[in-house]
Amino acid sequence: MIGWQDEDGRVHRGSLFAAFAALADGQAWSFPALRPHHREPWHAFTVQIAAMALIHADTDTLPTGEAAWRDLLTGLTPDLPEAWELVVDDWSKPALLQPPTLAPTDRAAYKNRIPTPDALDMLVTAKNHDLKQERMAGASDEDWLFALVTLQTTEGFLGAGNYGISRMNGGFASRMSLGIRPLGGAARAFRRDVARLVADARARADRRAGTMLLWTVPWDGTLSLAYDGLDELYVEICRRVRLRRTPAGIEALAAGSKCARVAASDLKGATLDPWAPMKADGTTSHTPSGAGFGYRQMATLLDKTKITLPRLAKADPADDREGLAIVAAALVRGQGKTEGLHRRTVRTPGALRDAEGRPLPINRIGEVAGKRAEEGFQASRRLSRALISLVQxxxxxxxxxxxxxxxxxxxxxxxxxxxxxxxxxxxxxxAEVTATDDNHRMAWRTTLRDIATDTFAVAAEAAPGTEVRRVPARARAGSLLHYEMKKWVEEAEHGE
Structure with missing residues (x-):
């Protein structure tokens, strides 16, 4: 059973099909059992499956009943109804996100026992500090489901026999998500993204169809699937895992593999992932750094000279006029470590449309962000020089x-x-995005000057040294900052 919360805070529980119905009907505001790093994988999983199901059924209408969703999803696996069950005792059949074995002897390879769901998708941490390991004893079915979704659709390389997913640029990269989202809960984001993907599929005669759910294909760990044989929206798996019920509850058994499930290493993440930003030259998907999504990183993501936006990060005429946000998210992983779970939501208060209500190209937002980020960098350089002078x-x-x-x-x-x-x-x-006539450049530089001046004042009070040394150091360094900032702001005033 899966639990979801409605807008009024009431908690409901139901099957996987009921959860899809709640998303489609606008009832699922959130899923309380989702851990923070599960949030984006779960959104992507539900959206990809729903979009493929609608495309396959040749309909654009999201059903709102549990039975209808059962028919829609099992229609993707007509001969394999078990593919939607979390635990299936017959390992020659698939279970949800768990591939079938090819022969009875293959079961012997599943030697790694995993007792808890947080051990299954455990973040790579140096010590058992911030996120306690294997603490979810007696976990529910939904805890195992969310862990499986995260493992199978976002995990990277973790040593021999543990290969990562195809939808990122290398085994130590990250599956990043960048998209436009309506504010107001999981259901609104789900419905918006599903509608966009279905409309995109209908509009493109060259859309590639193929295997949709990779866990339905038997796997003994020795063969990879060809990327060209997969549906564009395929939901993948990267590990050989099976769940089983014991007297103490569910546990997982895992086996290694001799190769990645999808032969796509040469693509470097260029797999048509609808949330993945690509380098502008099309060579690789973008991998965020451990710095996360500060203003400079966001400016880069929205810069069309550096990044090609994914389908779901492009403004659409059907989007709401108000209440939209640009959302960037990634669990950043490095070699043998995790460099943080990062998420940035930038609200766009009606500014995705101009005064006449026409959608603004998002690269206009990127253009303004890029200019402002460069101004921020220039201001930081001037402050840095003054602070170095101060401490010297x-x-x-x-x-x-x-x-x-x-x-x-x-x-x-x-x-x-x-x-x-x-x-x-x-x-x-x-205001600058919507191109008013004000001198936004001077106003922004003035703001940056004031922030730099305030920062310098705090630093000057805290800088080490005797009062005899501090006073002249502060005067000289402060004068340097004042002179450089004054000249810089005046350049904007005169349009230089």
Whole structure:
């Protein structure tokens, strides 16, 4: 049973098919059992399956009843009704996100016992600190389901025999999500994305069909599936896992493989994932860094000279006029470690349309973000020079290659960037996006100057040294900052 919460906070429970019905009917506001790193994989899983089911059934209408969804989804696996059950004792048959074995002897390869769902999709951490390991004893079916979805559709390479998914740029990369979402809960995001994918499929005669649900295909771990034989929206698996019920509850058994499930390493993530931003040259999917989605990273993602937006990150005439957001999310993984779960929601208060109500191209948002991010970088450079001068004691000419000084000013530079990040997408940003006649460039530089000045003042009070040394250092470094910022703002005022 899966639990979901409606907009009024009431909790409902039902089958997988009932959960799809609740999403389609607008009743599922959230899924309380989802852990933070499960959220995007679950959204993608439900959207991909629903879109393929509608396309396969040649209908554009989302049904709202449990029975209708049962018919729709089992229509994808007419000869394999077991494919939607979480635990299937007959391993020659598929279970949900669990491939069948080819021969009875294959079962012996499943030697790795996994007692809890958090051990199944456990984040790679150096120590048992922030996220406790194997703590979900007596877990429910939905806990195992969400862990399976996350493992099978987002996991990377984790040593010999443990290959990652095809929908990312390499085994140590991440499956990133970038999309436009309506605000207001899981159901609205689900319905918007399903409708866009179905409409896109109807509009393209060249759309590639093929195997849709990779867990329905037997796998002994020795053969990969050809990418060209898969449906564009395929839901993949990357590991050989089977669940079984014991007197103590469910547990997982896992086996290694000699190859990845999908032969797509040469594609470097260019797999038509509807949420995956691609490098502008089309060579690879974008992999975010552990820095997450600060204003500079968001500006890069929205820059058409650097990134090609995925289908679900493009504004559509059918989108709501208000209440939209740009959402970027990724569990960033490195070699043998996890570098953080990052998510950024940028609300777009009506600014995805111009004054006449016509949709604005999202690259207009990217253009403004890019300019503002560059201005933020220029302001940070000026602040950095002043702070280096401050910690060096206010010399006539600061040594800008002083690594020790750079380390000392890191906390203040972080403070500056965090402050800028907190206001970057505020109202003035959207006023510039909609192209009013104000001098937004000067206004933004003035704001950055004020933030830099405030940051410098805090640093000057906290900088080490005796009062005899601090006063002249503060005066000289402060004068440097004032002069450079004044000149910089005046350039914008005069249109230079």
């Amino acid at each position: 004691g206010g010399p006539d000419k600061a040594r800008l290659d002083d690594d020790s000084a750079k380390k000392k000013i890191e906390r203040w530079m972080n403070r500056f960037n965090e402050t800028v990040d907190g206001i970057f997408f505020d109202g003035p940003f959207w």
